[in-house]
Amino acid sequence: MADLTATEPPQLSRSLSLGGASAISTGLAFAAINFLGMAALLTYISGPLSWIAVLAGGVLILGVRGLFSELNGLYPTAAGIRLWMGRAMNDRVALIITLTYMTAIVLVIGADAYIIGEALAYAFDNGHLVAMVYVTVLLVLATWLNLRGIKLAGVAEKIVTSIVVVGTVAIGVAAIVNHGPVAHPGAGSSSSPLQALILGIFLYTGFEWVTTNAEEVTKPKTIQRAMLVSVLVLAVSQAVFAVAMGLTLNGEQLGTAYPQLLVAEAALGHVGMLVMLAITALTAVNTFNGGFVTMSRFIYAVAREGKLPRALARLNDRAVPVLPVYLLGGSSLVLAGVVALTGSFFVMVSVCAALEMMIYAAAGYVVWRLRRRDPDQARPFRMRGGAFVALGCTGLFGLLGLLASVSVGPDINPVPLLIVLGFAVLATSYVFTYVPRLERREAEELAARRAARAAARAAARAGTQVVEASEGAPS
Numbered sequence: 001m002a003d004l005t006a007t008e009p010p011q012l013s014r015s016l017s018l019g020g021a022s023a024i025s026t027g028l029a030f031a032a033i034n035f036l037g038m039a040a041l042l043t044y045i046s047g048p049l050s051w052i053a054v055l056a057g058g059v060l061i062l063g064v065r066g067l068f069s070e071l072n073g074l075y076p077t078a079a080g081i082r083l084w085m086g087r088a089m090n091d092r093v094a095l096i097i098t099l100t101y102m103t104a105i106v107l108v109i110g111a112d113a114y115i116i117g118e119a120l121a122y123a124f125d126n127g128h129l130v131a132m133v134y135v136t137v138l139l140v141l142a143t144w145l146n147l148r149g150i151k152l153a154g155v156a157e158k159i160v161t162s163i164v165v166v167g168t169v170a171i172g173v174a175a176i177v178n179h180g181p182v183a184h185p186g187a188g189s190s191s192s193p194l195q196a197l198i199l200g201i202f203l204y205t206g207f208e209w210v211t212t213n214a215e216e217v218t219k220p221k222t223i224q225r226a227m228l229v230s231v232l233v234l235a236v237s238q239a240v241f242a243v244a245m246g247l248t249l250n251g252e253q254l255g256t257a258y259p260q261l262l263v264a265e266a267a268l269g270h271v272g273m274l275v276m277l278a279i280t281a282l283t284a285v286n287t288f289n290g291g292f293v294t295m296s297r298f299i300y301a302v303a304r305e306g307k308l309p310r311a312l313a314r315l316n317d318r319a320v321p322v323l324p325v326y327l328l329g330g331s332s333l334v335l336a337g338v339v340a341l342t343g344s345f346f347v348m349v350s351v352c353a354a355l356e357m358m359i360y361a362a363a364g365y366v367v368w369r370l371r372r373r374d375p376d377q378a379r380p381f382r383m384r385g386g387a388f389v390a391l392g393c394t395g396l397f398g399l400l401g402l403l404a405s406v407s408v409g410p411d412i413n414p415v416p417l418l419i420v421l422g423f424a425v426l427a428t429s430y431v432f433t434y435v436p437r438l439e440r441r442e443a444e445e446l447a448a449r450r451a452a453r454a455a456a457r458a459a460a461r462a463g464t465q466v467v468e469a470s471e472g473a474p475s
Contacts (some may be wrong), residue, residue, distance in 0.1 A: 020158055026230040027287060038203070047245070070379055074154070095431050107348055175264070204235075367383060
């Protein structure tokens with residue numbers, strides 16, 4: 001590791017282009033768990049009409065993009081989400097919300113790992129142990145790519161995202177063209193446009209985490225443009241495959257952990273299934289890589305301000321926060337094992353949806369609050385509709401988040417809500433128990449550094465006075 005000078009603190013590298021940022025934004029949202037989200041969506045809406053829910057979700061997500069673009073323009077930093085909230089509400093409350101929200105990406109990574117394992121077990125008739133070995137290899141690869149630096153990670157994300165999107169759309173189109181009698185013409189369990197809308201929004205969630213790369217983009221406007229590209233790409237790809245799934249699979253097939261493989265197998269046979277398996281595996285690299293990039297930078301930024309242990313803010317010679325990358329790899333592997341043991345992948349869909357709706361509601365409140373508090377502050381990007389639309393987003397996404405947290409598929413189930421509350425309790429305990437210790441330690445170290453500097457200055461002055469006195473003394 002290269003030595004880092006004390007006079008010039010290490011900074012994140014500004015080498016992320018629009019293509020790389022768009023790929024990270026799309027890759028975070030385009031996870032393997034999305035296929036389960038589509039399957040759940042089809043329990044609420046007719047298969048041939050499922051594109052309506054996907055596009056309706058995309059329209060609302062454009063509003064979310066406006067919220068995050070305005071906030072990112074105000075505070076373009078890796079810890080942006082926490083910083084925005086800290087400006088609009090109590091700092092400790094803001095930290096609790098963001099730490100709770102951080103778990104969403106880790107949950108997606110863990111759930112994706114489980115889905116990869118199930119897909120491999122189905123394709124090759126292998127056990128879960130072999131699948132977990134494969135998942136471990138993927139996590140190691142994602143860790144290595146990120147430790148090599150943001151530029152390489154961005155290039156890898158562009159390549160993988162392009163393959164995943166094009167391959168998914170191609171198989172979806174083939175399934176639509178070649179389908180037989182409609183396998184899933186109507187909602188399998190119940191008809192609920194509101195629940196379908198929640199799951200339509202879920203297919204885009206995570207795209208906004210690219211804002212944590214604000215300190216690494218080559219141009220200030222790259223983040224907001226990347227989010228727009230991501231929403232458009234996701235709208236087309238997710239709508240096409242949702243319709244294909246609705247036209248191809250029956251209710252029993254939709255309940256598996258690998259519906260995308262069944263769609264490809266029905267459309268293109270065994271070869272198509274293997275191609276879809278490869279695409280599913282690439283979504284894991286996609287999600288792991290993008291998740292590591294954004295989460296590690298966020299952890300780095302929060303640690304840099306003293307709210308997490310300082311060790312998490314250390315960078316290697318490629319300006320990568322090393323310890324957060326390792327921690328994310330290990331925790332994701334553990335979580336994948338938990339999901340594999342419990343088989344709770346649809347619960348993870350609901351938990352992630354609830355957490356995302358929560359942060360979207362919070363973002364709306366923050367924009368509204370900052371518009372009222374600092375109406376004259378310069379804003380590089382201004383959301384259309386202003387404070388009124390922002391407050392409307394808070395109410396809408398708050399309601400959708402509550403509904404998502406008490407349902408799993410078509411059933412009322414409080415488990416997602418309990419999981420979210422559990423994460424919130426852990427975050428609250430950390431903020432009110434450990435953070436004050438970090439703050440006291442930081443204050444003590446700062447006082448010690450000031451005292452040392454004062455002592456050094458006093459010693460220098462005393463030395464100067466002695467020299468002057470000796471020079472002025474008679475010979």
